[in-house]
Amino acid sequence: MTSRVSFSARNKARIYCATFERNINRKCPSKHVLEVGSMRNWNRVCCWLLVWMRLTCGWEELNLPEGHISFYLRNNPEVKQKCQEEADCPYKEQLNEDQCWGYEDFCDPQNRLNSTSCPRPSLGWTKDKASQLDMFWKSVDFGYIQERRQELKTICSPKTQEDSLLECVRHTRFCHGKNLYLDFTKPGMFAGQERFKENMFDENLRFSQDTFNKGVMGGHCDLDLGSLRAEGEHKSALQSWYAELEHFSSLPFRPIQDSHCDVIIEKPIYFMKLDAGVNMYHHFCDFVNLYATNHLNNSFSTDVYIVMWDTSTMGYTDLFSETWKAFTDYPIIRLHEYDKKRVCIRDAVFSLLPRMRFGMYYNQPVVPGCHGSSFFEAFNQHLAHRLGLIQHGPLENKIRITLLSRKTKYRNILNEDELVKAMKTVGEFEIKVVTYNRDMPFKEQIQSSYNSDIFIGMHGAGLTHLLFQPDWAVIIELYNCEDHSCYYDLARSRGIHYMTWEKQSKVIQEDEGHHPTLGAHAKFTNYEFDEGEFMRLILKAADHVRSHPKFIQGRKYRFRSGKTKQSEQTQGVRIEL
Template sequence: MSMPSGGLLLLVIILQSSPQVTQPLQHLNLPESHLPYFFSSHHALARACEQDDECPYKEYIGKKVCWGYEKNCKKKNRFLNPTCTIANTGWGKAHTIEETADLFWKEADYGYVWERLQEMTVMCKPQREGDSSLSCVKHTRYCRATNIYMDFANLDSDNNSNRYRENLFNAGQIGGHCKLYPRRLSAEGDHKSALQSWYAELEMFSSLPFRPIHDDKCDIVLDKPTYLMKLDAGVNMYHHFCDYINLYASQHINGSFSQDVNIIMWDTSGLGYGDIFSDTWKAFSDYPIIHLKEYDGKKLCIRDAVFPLLPRMQYGMYYNMPLVPGCSGTGLYKAFSEHVLHRLNITQQGPLDKVRVTLLSRSTKWRRILNEEELLSAMKSESRLEVRRVDYNWKKMSFPEQLKVTQNSDLLIGMHGAGLTHSLFLPDWGVLFELYNCEDPRCYKDLARLRGVKYYTWEKQEKITQTEKGSHPSVGEHAKFVNYGFDPAEFMRIVQNAADYIQGHPQFVAKQNKMNGSGDRHTEL
């Protein structure tokens, strides 16, 4: 399938804003390593650059590379292929290592984007230029629309505490001037739910007798491409980054990475939204997030709208994701990490001669390390380790500052908790040591696998101590509501294994050699 037409194609933005292709890098603002993949997907832009003697990006054009979801993209040319160590004969149709890798790629990598592109179905078809349109994937998990009309007469956000009302629109209050296929749309309502589908918002989509923008039926018209987003918990990094990774995947479905876009927070309540990771929006838009309540009582029209993938979809990413065992490393998560770090201007300062270790210290009531000082002292006694302790508390350290620490850590150690989502931003040779998984073994192990970094956790239960039984007012006894102590010798055994892995990683060695200005870092020894 070819790249999608319409939508938020950055190509159109670039070519309309300048007669020559001399500024696309500023518009794209992509990591340099991503540019060949972008140009290979945007053929018209690549041709324009080839024909322009002043275009400085010719070196990125004509490479036999692809993200993975493009038509005729060969496996060997993909951005990244997963690594699998075993064949999971009991997991679906995966009977060989190669079939297992293919399944992992479809579950969690650009294969997920490829499958959504194959599902794209027209729900409302334009009949002439300037008409509206609506297309969606299965279960209305992702949709895009043009010249869409929305009447928020029923929003009443000041008197409503429900963030995701399902009865917001009546007939005629959402739609466009296009030929509607109502049976197609109604067939995709089986996942109707706040954070799993857009069906509740689009269920009443109507074929309108007027052309909303052309016939001046709108109080407000948004000319910029616009993403409408229903968000998970903004105070929890694990859940909130489900929003961000799905937005990034949606950009691939849509074929655009422009920051010249609006992002509307689809929240039907008048409540505030605590977002302690709000700096991350700068990786996606140059403008502040718009709350839906700004359009209370208004008729809003959007020329180019995207309803992105949602954070808690059935078999979604990465929440509720069934992940085949034995595989790690996805191009999608690696590219997401590089994309965010690039746009937030977070750079890698290493590797150094020593292994950089960061211990996450918790200032919360539960899951604190009882003998934290003892473990820190043990690590500091090892000459090959450079050790620091940090508290990723947003009141003490801004999120960009946290990312800078994580990107410049080789080994990240911490108790089970949302802070371990930082594993997404470790360098390629990085290691996540989840000190104790608190009886939730898959969560951060899977996240590390998706990013492609090594994962360790505590293995010997008898070498953990706790001073009290865990108790929570509503949950009761649970391993997550306990503080723990750890045997220093066993702790250091795992740390040493992790350090061995890091120092032997080909990318760690290659980068270290480059920084030392030698093809062999041992030349002078």
């Protein structure tokens, strides 16, 4: 049987082959750069074979949760048309669905994805219920993406397709560029231990007495310098890209066409300035904002490079590196790998940052009275799908409880064994005690959390695992150590039920606490909890799980007719009934 490629696909294949001939990347996927001078005349037959494989085996490359496919098709009309035309497209049922994320220009508000509920008052934050819902939508949900999309404006305009482009949202919190030029050839640009050097590309300072010399960042385009200068209010390492883009230059040459490159990067690049890789709460500021960036860029491909923008050569410890597999097929690249090179990039994204003012996840204002962000629910589904997590629940006659044991100097549960024994007296409870540390691979950690109906832990970054819990779950911050809103707000964003210790008289603090500089501090000591009060909270949490509509729905689905139906990479609403 002869495989045929449509006329439009043939044209795409010709373009692809032309690109292939100048891109060693297609021949050697493990090599993330194209060194000028290393091009060869690769066999065209090989190229066409690769193209045929790409065109005939491409649907699985979407690699999205089934519930997200219809959104992707609506946002990518050419892919939707291809699915309509090809008999073997597996997504025919999703072609006519009207639901949208909510940030699209064509999206009717009645059709937007909506998981939000605001049953309680806003405590003065808003004047009425409608404005309360709107505030939650814009600060915690896909409305945040919508506002950033509306802000996008061109900073450096191209005149031809070969020219460069730079476009940014307000305060340069996200930017997108085409055919960019970055000159790292000046000596000492990566010297020292400063991770986020400012004025790195200020040509006026090249011959100053600074400890490092300056490079050039720019493109062949018409620069609106006034528009660029107006976006510097949030200039800060993890809040904007202004320090990096402030001295963007309009160049008198086309970097790639005029052979000014030592390195040409053909694949899309995502530049990221990362928060602490040793702390789950802070590192997930990076991952949540990278997922938001995917939406802003309307691309969920993993055939991209992620470059860690770090102007030093210091090491970076990443305890959660497994998560990168949800976003890229390649190892993370350090910026200093381009030291002493002129780098040309065909497609660059400067990602949303981890600590933006009124940002997504960190510094995020969560209006009182509301919970359930569709964005955070989609993030949960996206990572669960990409990382291959399997949901084994709900179980037929059990509620799965996970207790996080810290095994650290502070915030330990002094009577942990007694509390575990008390929970085990309830036959319905399936109890697991875990210690999430370097001895337990992160994939195993999140698989455990993904299958926790109730997750219990002291205040600390480990509670960030609530992002992976199922929709019907409860997170119990056993004691918040006087930090009342951190994980409460995160749980409300994720849309799961939050509980914490309620009766101060029934908890015993070991001592006043010993902060290294601040003295007495609630986070720097250990605690003992009243067993009876603890069990009251656990039983209350179990009642919530049992009565949750998605838990009930999931049990009916899995155990209908007395037979267990295995659920693979699904949970809650994603279980098809």
